[in-house]
Amino acid sequence: MKAVILAAGYGTRLQRDVVADSSGRFAHLAGVAKPLLPVGRCALISHWVHALNASGCVDCIHVVTNALYHAAFEEWASQFTNVKILSDQTTSNDGRLGAVACLLLAVKHFKIEDHVLVIGGDTLFKEDFSLSKVKERFSELQAVCEDSCLVLSYQCKEEETRKYGILEVDGDLRVTCMKEKPLPTETKSRRACPCFYVFAKKSLPLLDTFIEEKKEAPIEEKDAPGNFVSWLIPRKPVYIHQISGRFDVGNLPSYVECDLYFKEKQDDDSYML
Template sequence: MKAVVLAAGYGTRLERDLQDDTSGKYSHLIGIPKPLLPVGGVPLVTHWIHCFSTVPQISSLVVVVNDLHKPLYEQWSKTLPQEVTIVSDGSNSNEGRSGAVACMALGVQGCPNDTLFVAGDTLLKCDFSLATMISKFESLKKEDGRACLVLGCPVSEENVSKHGIIEIDESDRVRHLLEKPQPHETASRLQCPCVYLISAVSLPLIQEFLDRTQEQPLSCRDATGKFISALVEQVPVYCLPVAGRYDVGGLQSYLSCCTEFASDGMVAAAQDLCKVK
């Protein structure tokens, strides 16, 4: 199994907040991509590296980045005890970005294996167990080799329109994913963070999605939820419920993430794995 971390975004909202902050307290964070921001004493993405190291099924790791931040990720990767492949989407600006779904395809080039996709700016609450997720995924594949698995976590009423919302049936199969719907458009209050297990059989559907949308605006390919929305119409996609996620968007949500993450006691393992240099 391969793990692919999607880290090619430019974090424009956070960068704008940092530039506008007049206190000067956070000026040292300007220019740092969100996955490399310190959370609990180490870069955010390092917590995922620790998580991957806890399961034997993951045998290779790819981080998809942009050209602008590639040197920062190469420096970070040298602090890790295991090999990480850094792949660039070739972009140097937010306007020239390839889009998150294209980065998914880039991360699995030449990979015939089941793949775990993770957004590099996402962290989950302490109840999340990657081993449990993989176990359920493997069980689902025994029933149907095309099966895929995503996460579902509660979202407040006022934040429904900010996330991809999944509607599931009594068997936890995802029937629809609605990208940023208004609260009245769905009864579901489950958001779908970008933590997906896609079966090897279903991986070609990523490129098929890109081929179908290549003439459409970039926004059609820049949210992984758009691909999942199409995927649920083609293969069985199931939901694993989790308690929630930490939001890392603007400056205030980043600071809240740091506070909440530390209060949940999720720091020591990743600190042991990798020290910030």
């Protein structure tokens, strides 16, 4: 299995917050890509690399970034032997390719013909999350059907459904549909879907199909990787693996919360294993 970490965003909200902050406490975060933000004892993305390597889930980690942050990611990656950096060649948020296109870029550039673990570069999970359990669940699904894919799910609050993609599932925990930012009255489900997916190698050719279908669509329809998941659900079996929650670093308050959590609680080597 290969890992692709999506890290080509520009962090516009967070950078806007850093500039607007008058305390000066966060000046050191100016111009830093979100995955490279210091969280606890290391960069946010380093938590993933340490856990992926220690768990043995993948044999290579590919990180897709943009031209603006490419050099910074290359410098960061020099401490690891199995991390490869790829730039999408964009230089601004307005010109971004979108997450699905970045994933396809990585699959083609690195000639990936294996199952792919896709991770949002600005996301971390609570301590109950386990890569080993994810691998075990995916293996069980693959033994039944090689087309099967796996996504994560956690219970969000009723008022938060409008912020996330919400999954509806059947009794076998197979996803029947994903509703994008629905009103609480539009679905009984409260299953939010973070950016962490295991795509079966048999599903990878569908990335091309999706991008081709959406080539004339606005960037919003192909940016969030959840758009591909939603499109994939009627075409391939997609199942959920349940977790308790996540950290999604989108703005300064969410970064402060995440950093504090890891400074206080995550100081052992078993995190996410």
